[in-house]
Amino acid sequence: MDFINKLKLNQVQKKHISEINERVSDVFPPDLYEHTISTLFYSEKLAGSYILKDGNMDYENFQTDQIAYYKLCMVALLHDYGKIFNFEKLKEVALKNNDRIDAVREDFDINSILHGFAGAFIVKDEFNIDDEEILKSIMYHTTGYCNMNIADKIIYVSDKIEERRNYREVYYLRELSLKNINLCLLEVYKNNIIYIIKNNKNIYSNTFNIWNNICKLYGGLTDGSRR
Ligand SMILES: [Fe+2]
Numbered sequence: 001m002d003f004i005n006k007l008k009l010n011q012v013q014k015k016h017i018s019e020i021n022e023r024v025s026d027v028f029p030p031d032l033y034e035h036t037i038s039t040l041f042y043s044e045k046l047a048g049s050y051i052l053k054d055g056n057m058d059y060e061n062f063q064t065d066q067i068a069y070y071k072l073c074m075v076a077l078l079h080d081y082g083k084i085f086n087f088e089k090l091k092e093v094a095l096k097n098n099d100r101i102d103a104v105r106e107d108f109d110i111n112s113i114l115h116g117f118a119g120a121f122i123v124k125d126e127f128n129i130d131d132e133e134i135l136k137s138i139m140y141h142t143t144g145y146c147n148m149n150i151a152d153k154i155i156y157v158s159d160k161i162e163e164r165r166n167y168r169e170v171y172y173l174r175e176l177s178l179k180n181i182n183l184c185l186l187e188v189y190k191n192n193i194i195y196i197i198k199n200n201k202n203i204y205s206n207t208f209n210i211w212n213n214i215c216k217l218y219g220g221l222t223d224g225s226r227r
């Protein structure tokens with residue numbers, strides 16, 4: 001796969017990513033696979049600015065940042081793996097692991113977030129991935145959590161503004177993502193809350209705390225051009 005060769009990974013990492021890619025491409029419907037790859041591309045682009053420091057390979061934290069980048073690629077490919085399972089199966093997995101998910105029972109009835117909660121445990125079993133950071137990132141990719149790390153901010157944002165997404169604010173959000181990831185997170189999160197309310201959808205029980213946390217950290221930021 002050409003795009004895998006272009007990722008800033010070593011040969012062993014590329015082989016692993018390639019295996020994951022083959023598996024997901026076999027089982028994902030075309031639309032979901034295209035969204036997955038598009039999320040990977042967007043995450044990779046943001047990682048170049050915020051994790052790998054514009055591809056500069058010669059700096060102090062390169063080893064840890066390279067691992068963060070590798071994990072980000074895995075999460076991008078697997079974040080929606082839960083979506084190929086039906087609601088009953090996802091709910092069963094979530095209930096079985098409910099003590100390890102930061103949610104109340106009612107949250108497990110919200111279809112749009114359940115695939116993340118349950119998907120993390122399914123990925124753990126089916127792909128033998130035990131890394132807690134990867135599983136946490138998959139688990140909360142649609143909800144976010146308080147004090148998100150840079151890789152999880154990138155996944156959260158990329159999932160919602162990847163190049164296949166098409167809604168009024170997406171062009172501004174893409175621009176912002178390259179200028180200031182924290183401000184972009186705030187704007188994407190806000191956008192998501194507005195969407196949920198406008199469409200009469202149920203809201204995740206922790207959204208209040210997460211929004212307050214994001215506001216406290218980044219509410220005073222400005223991108224210098226709009227707002
Ligand atoms: Fe998702």
Ligand SMILES: [Fe+2]
Pocket residue numbers: 035039079080159
């Ligand atoms: Fe997604």
